[in-house]
Amino acid sequence: MNEMLTIAMPKGRIFEEAADLLRDAGFRLPAEFDDSRKLIIDVEEENFRFILAKPMDVPTYVEHGVADLGIAGKDVMLEEERDVYELLDLHISACYLAVAGLPHTELNEIAPRIATKYPNVAAAYFREQGSQVEIIKLNGSIELAPIIGLTDRIVDIVSTGKTLVENGLVEYERIVDITSRLIVNPASYRLKDKRISELVERVQQVVKANLTVK
Amino acid sequence: MSSLFMFEKPLGMRDTLPAIYERKYKVKQKIDVEIKKWGYQFIETPTLEYYETVGTASAILDQQLFKLLDQQGHTLVLRPDMTAPIARVAASKLLSEELPLRLAYNASVFRAQQREGGRPAEFEQIGVEYIGDKTISADGEGISLLISSLQQAEVDNYQVSVGHIGFVQAFFQQILGTKERADSLTKYLYEKNYVGYRQHVEQLALSSIDKQRLNDFLKLRGSEEVISLAYQLIEGNQGAKAIDDLKQLWEILVDYEVADRVTFDLSLVSHMSYYTGIVYEVYAEGVGFPIGSGGRYDLLLEKFGKRTGATGFAIRVDRLLEALGNGKKLATAQCILFSNERRKEAFQLAQEKRQAGIHVITQDINGVKDVDACTKQYSEIILLVGKKGVEVVK
Numbered sequence: 001m002n003e004m005l006t007i008a009m010p011k012g013r014i015f016e017e018a019a020d021l022l023r024d025a026g027f028r029l030p031a032e033f034d035d036s037r038k039l040i041i042d043v044e045e046e047n048f049r050f051i052l053a054k055p056m057d058v059p060t061y062v063e064h065g066v067a068d069l070g071i072a073g074k075d076v077m078l079e080e081e082r083d084v085y086e087l088l089d090l091h092i093s094a095c096y097l098a099v100a101g102l103p104h105t106e107l108n109e110i111a112p113r114i115a116t117k118y119p120n121v122a123a124a125y126f127r128e129q130g131s132q133v134e135i136i137k138l139n140g141s142i143e144l145a146p147i148i149g150l151t152d153r154i155v156d157i158v159s160t161g162k163t164l165v166e167n168g169l170v171e172y173e174r175i176v177d178i179t180s181r182l183i184v185n186p187a188s189y190r191l192k193d194k195r196i197s198e199l200v201e202r203v204q205q206v207v208k209a210n211l212t213v214k
Numbered sequence: 215m216s217s218l219f220m221f222e223k224p225l226g227m228r229d230t231l232p233a234i235y236e237r238k239y240k241v242k243q244k245i246d247v248e249i250k251k252w253g254y255q256f257i258e259t260p261t262l263e264y265y266e267t268v269g270t271a272s273a274i275l276d277q278q279l280f281k282l283l284d285q286q287g288h289t290l291v292l293r294p295d296m297t298a299p300i301a302r303v304a305a306s307k308l309l310s311e312e313l314p315l316r317l318a319y320n321a322s323v324f325r326a327q328q329r330e331g332g333r334p335a336e337f338e339q340i341g342v343e344y345i346g347d348k349t350i351s352a353d354g355e356g357i358s359l360l361i362s363s364l365q366q367a368e369v370d371n372y373q374v375s376v377g378h379i380g381f382v383q384a385f386f387q388q389i390l391g392t393k394e395r396a397d398s399l400t401k402y403l404y405e406k407n408y409v410g411y412r413q414h415v416e417q418l419a420l421s422s423i424d425k426q427r428l429n430d431f432l433k434l435r436g437s438e439e440v441i442s443l444a445y446q447l448i449e450g451n452q453g454a455k456a457i458d459d460l461k462q463l464w465e466i467l468v469d470y471e472v473a474d475r476v477t478f479d480l481s482l483v484s485h486m487s488y489y490t491g492i493v494y495e496v497y498a499e500g501v502g503f504p505i506g507s508g509g510r511y512d513l514l515l516e517k518f519g520k521r522t523g524a525t526g527f528a529i530r531v532d533r534l535l536e537a538l539g540n541g542k543k544l545a546t547a548q549c550i551l552f553s554n555e556r557r558k559e560a561f562q563l564a565q566e567k568r569q570a571g572i573h574v575i576t577q578d579i580n581g582v583k584d585v586d587a588c589t590k591q592y593s594e595i596i597l598l599v600g601k602k603g604v605e606v607v608k
Contacts, residue, residue: 065502083503085406089413181409186504189579190373190477193435 002048002195008067010055016179018071018094022137024210025202032176059084059183068188069196074178075157085189086202088182091207095159097175101146101209102168107133108152115145116155124157125175224336226327238338238535244470245340249364252359254318254342254387260324265289269483271517273488278325280335292324298514305518314347334532341508343527348523350459353492354466354510361472362526364506365534368561369537371499374475376463379489379509381456385431385448388452394527403483405580408432433446434480438464438473446482451471456491459528463492484509494527498537502584505533547573549592551582556598563596 009015015033023029027046051067059082062070062156070084075097077086097118101107110134116122119137126133138145142156147167157178158164170178182203184196223229246256262282263269264291269279274294279462282290288525293299296319320340328331330569346350355372364372382403386396395418402411402432415582434440434447441464444457460478467473484493484507493509508527515522548567552560560576567574575592579599582588590594 039528063502065500083406086409088408166364185502186406186495187502190375190479190497193477193497197435 002047003192004049005069005195005199006049006051006067007193008051008053008058008061008070010058010071010073011052014055014071014073014093015050015052020182021090021203021206022063025199025207027199027202036091037079049098058076062183062185065185065187068192070183071173071180072183073180074176075118077181077183078121078176079142080195081120082183082184084183085186086181087184088204088207090182090203091211092180093159094177095157095177096177098158098166098171099125099153099154099155099173100158100169100171101153103170105146105152107131114155115142115151117142118155122155132185143169146190148178160211217490225530226333228336232409233534237538240480241378241534241538242338242340242531244366244368245363246318246320248363249318249340250315250560251344251360252355252362252440254316256318257300257303258319258321259293259303261293261324263288263293263299265291265304266292267518268298268302271513271514273485273579274325278322280326283308287395288290293321294325295323296321296339296341296479297343298334300526301345301514301524302518305515305520306522307524309346309515311338312346314352315345316342317345318342321391333389338402338531339528340531341506341526342343342358343524343557345524345526346352346522347525348512350462350492351466352523353459353525354369354463354509356525357467357476357494358462358470360506360508360529361475362493364498364528364534367538369498369505372395372475372505372537373477373495373498374494375477375479375482376460376494377480377484378456378460378481378492380459380491381444384453388449388453389420389428390418391445397486400483401486401554403481406447408481417580432481437479439475440478440480457583459492486572488514492525496529498534500539501533501537503522503533505530505537509603520561534577546593547575548594548596549588550574550576550596550598551579551585551588553579553599553600555601 007020019029029043033041039052041052043050051061051181055073056076057072058072059076059080061067063082072185073093088142111132113136114122114126114133115138117138117140119135123135125213136151143163145151145154146169153172156173158171161171168178182200189196264294265279270292272294279294284290286580300317300319302498304315304317318341320338322338324336327335342356343354357376361374382400383396386399387393388398391398395408399411399414401413404474411432412429415425418425426537430447433443441457441461445454448457449452464473465478482493482495484495488511489509490512491510495504495507506527506529508525510523510525515524551561564574564576579585
């Protein structure tokens with residue numbers, strides 16, 4: 001029997017898309033994972049264990065080795081800077097990090113403030129631009145900040161831009177493109193080398209095929 | 215800053231309580247003995263060093279150094295590793311006879327942690343430095359001694375990954391031309407970011423053949439077969455020299471009969487500028503981080519005024535213990551409870567037992583408030599109380 005692989009996954013849409021990738025790569029996963037409240041899902045046929053985590057926490061589980069593999073957005077990788085291997089771009093859940101704010105506004109010169117869920121990425125970006133800003137960390141609904149006057153700008157994920165429009169915000173600068181990545185713990189990468197390499201190889205084929213179709 | 219609780223310690227500092235101490239002591243003992251059997255001599259160096267010398271020469275990033283000032287205003291560091299202090303001692307004192315030097319250490323090192331403050335900021339390392347020998351035999355001896363030490367420590371499942379910085383540098387420079395370009399690609403390896411590496415390669419103005427070569431480089435992982443794959447990938451002599459090294463290393467490891475514990479991973483870059491040749495990391499089941507690492511650092515000794523090669527490794531004792539798990543409970547001591555009338559008898563009996571190698575405590579029964587609780591702590595209780603004969607409880 002193959003040794004077990006533990007895979008940390010973000011809940012929700014990314015999980016579904018990643019599961020599709022694995023199915024396309026020929027892994028026998030159930031057609032549907034019904035109980036959405038479960039935190040751990042075992043797939044005995046393939047000896048996989050999925051851990052369903054908050055997206056921001058996936059690299060943490062992988063770095064500490066309690067998950068061998070993980071699927072994490074590049075946004076999270078940039079923010080967390082964990083010591084893990086980033087092996088594959090899965091080209092799923094494409095989006096980008098952007099600076100946004102209310103239309104026809106400028107960054108306040110006296111108190112330039114940025115609200116974001118990504119304090120490290122935002123700080124690094126504005127430092128590179130040579131502007132000194134105050135970063136205010138929020139945990140969600142970032143769009144609120146400019147509307148209610150907490151900050152003039154936000155740094156957040158944009159996928160379709162719909163959320164921004166709905167809240168009357170516009171995009172000012174595009175920081176970096178984001179897709180989901182397959183990440184691996186360095187110890188697992190050595191000790192479970194054969195299984196992981198095989199999985200990476202198979203998923204890579206599917207990703208390539210998907211890209212040519214598009 | 216909020217006021218401290220009386221029991222608090224600085225971030226990342228830990229107490230070692232008896233049970234862990236005992237376990238740690240035993241493991242260290244086994245490894246010490248093995249390292250000595252290979253003829254290495256243990257040394258100690260000061261906890262504090264100058265920032266300007268050892269601090270800057272060390273492989274540890276500046277923001278991880280604990281710094282303080284001495285009374286003359288010099289900046290000091292708590293030693294962040296043992297390699298730099300040993301290089302200092304070797305270059306200034308020991309290395310006069312131009313003979314290879316085999317030194318070992320078992321010491322605490324200090325590294326300030328940026329993230330999750332509870333991570334150890336002080337931890338013990340056991341390691342060796344083999345100075346003044348540039349042969350691949352020296353690298354082979356390091357890896358074999360590391361494996362032998364882990365064997366003695368009874369680690370079950372572990373794997374040593376071996377790379378060669380010289381190969382990475384030669385191969386990248388061959389294709390990319392300049393050191394700057396090679397360095398910016400190497401940085402992706404250092405960050406373990408293969409996606410970024412491939413994207414970077416894609417953007418370079420190179421022939422598709424050269425791009426393919428750079429991408430194939432990431433696949434140089436595995437056993438002996440990696441060597442011939444690597445030969446196919448390079449052109450010319452410079453990179454070939456590094457692969458010759460690896461080929462020779464493999465033969466040496468086969469002769470040591472440890473090759474089954476070793477895999478090649480030529481993308482392994484443990485540090486951006488410190489190592490110069492063969493590098494390695496060791497991973498054990500149950501621990502997400504390397505439990506030890508090592509490699510060749512031929513440039514370090516130069517900083518201390520000696521032009522000579524060196525290689526060495528360090529095992530992190532805390533992670534080694536994690537790899538060993540909880541294991542069986544260690545034996546506890548025996549206890550002789552005595553009253554004043556039979557004190558002498560108790561001391562004599564204890565003396566006999568200690569000479570026989572048994573751990574034993576003598577305890578005045580009047581000093582114990584709860585005899586039942588006391589008896590539970592020890593493997594055996596001997597009561598020497600009143601005028602009766604010896605009573606063994608338990």
